[in-house]
Amino acid sequence: MKTVAHASIYAQRRARVAAQLGKDSIAIIPTAPERSRNRDSGYLYRHDSYFYYLTGFKEPGATLLIESNGTCTLFCQPKDLEREIWDGYRLGPEAAPEFLGLQAAHANTELASQLPKLLENRATVWYPFAIHTGLEGQIATWLQAVRARVRYGALCPENQRDLCSILDEMRLVKDAHEIDIMRAAAQISAQAHIRAMQLSARMLREGQDLREYHLDAELLHEFRKNGSEYPAYGSIVAAGANACVLHYQAGDAKS
Numbered sequence: 001m002k003t004v005a006h007a008s009i010y011a012q013r014r015a016r017v018a019a020q021l022g023k024d025s026i027a028i029i030p031t032a033p034e035r036s037r038n039r040d041s042g043y044l045y046r047h048d049s050y051f052y053y054l055t056g057f058k059e060p061g062a063t064l065l066i067e068s069n070g071t072c073t074l075f076c077q078p079k080d081l082e083r084e085i086w087d088g089y090r091l092g093p094e095a096a097p098e099f100l101g102l103q104a105a106h107a108n109t110e111l112a113s114q115l116p117k118l119l120e121n122r123a124t125v126w127y128p129f130a131i132h133t134g135l136e137g138q139i140a141t142w143l144q145a146v147r148a149r150v151r152y153g154a155l156c157p158e159n160q161r162d163l164c165s166i167l168d169e170m171r172l173v174k175d176a177h178e179i180d181i182m183r184a185a186a187q188i189s190a191q192a193h194i195r196a197m198q199l200s201a202r203m204l205r206e207g208q209d210l211r212e213y214h215l216d217a218e219l220l221h222e223f224r225k226n227g228s229e230y231p232a233y234g235s236i237v238a239a240g241a242n243a244c245v246l247h248y249q250a251g252d253a254k255s
Contacts, residue, residue: 007101009177010056013170014064016074017054020166021068026118027126027163029054029064030135044230050128050167057100059091061108065118075114078107116145123160131164160200185228192222196237200255209254212237214248 013221021027026197031051035043047058055074062076079092096105106114119125119142127135146156174182196218203210216237223231237250 129162
């Protein structure tokens with residue numbers, strides 16, 4: 001089976017994290033949750049940036065564990081052919097280690113039962129503070145299960161530390177792979193602006209009814225045509241007085 005593109009880059013990043021955790025420590029990094037838009041559809045899914053930085057994995061419902069000895073374990077959605085008809089292909093825990101360059105993977109349904117075992121006899125547990133709603137409570141529950149075994153000789157982690165302090169420093173300095181992506185994104189963005197300006201000039205010359213959403217559509221068309229999954233942030237396409245609105249979203253005002 002092929003591995004994910006640039007899997008070695010993500011493996012190197014995980015190794016750098018592991019080296020900074022300290023002896024007998026473990027880090028927990030969840031991805032972002034899915035968000036419902038209405039009863040039958042969700043908002044376009046966007047993975048957690050920290051999680052993706054360490055895995056290159058885009059599926060929801062996943063959690064990465066990094067141990068200070070370098071062992072990396074992924075908890076991800078199990079294979080489910082019926083759900084995949086609706087939601088798309090899932091990698092699954094069986095294929096994940098080889099595909100992503102990890103040491104182990106399990107179904108995310110096993111997270112609650114496996115984490116107390118993995119936290120046992122650790123000195124420190126690391127995770128991103130104040131980012132994932134409910135994560136602190138989950139970790140507290142897992143630690144309670146560990147503490148219940150203290151009488152049998154188990155050791156409960158005495159320290160909890162913010163993994164953002166490690167990851168933010170790492171992400172501050174971009175590697176060659178990231179710089180290439182940024183250059184490509186800048187080139188696509190420049191082409192999209194040119195496309196929007198060309199449309200604007202043509203429609204105005206021809207006396208057509210030019211609206212903000214026309215220009216927004218041209219930007220999005222060029223982004224997607226060149227392989228971008230989605231904009232990094234919403235485009236500000238503002239005409240007239242709307243141009244003074246700092247985070248304006250394209251509407252139907254005349255340009």
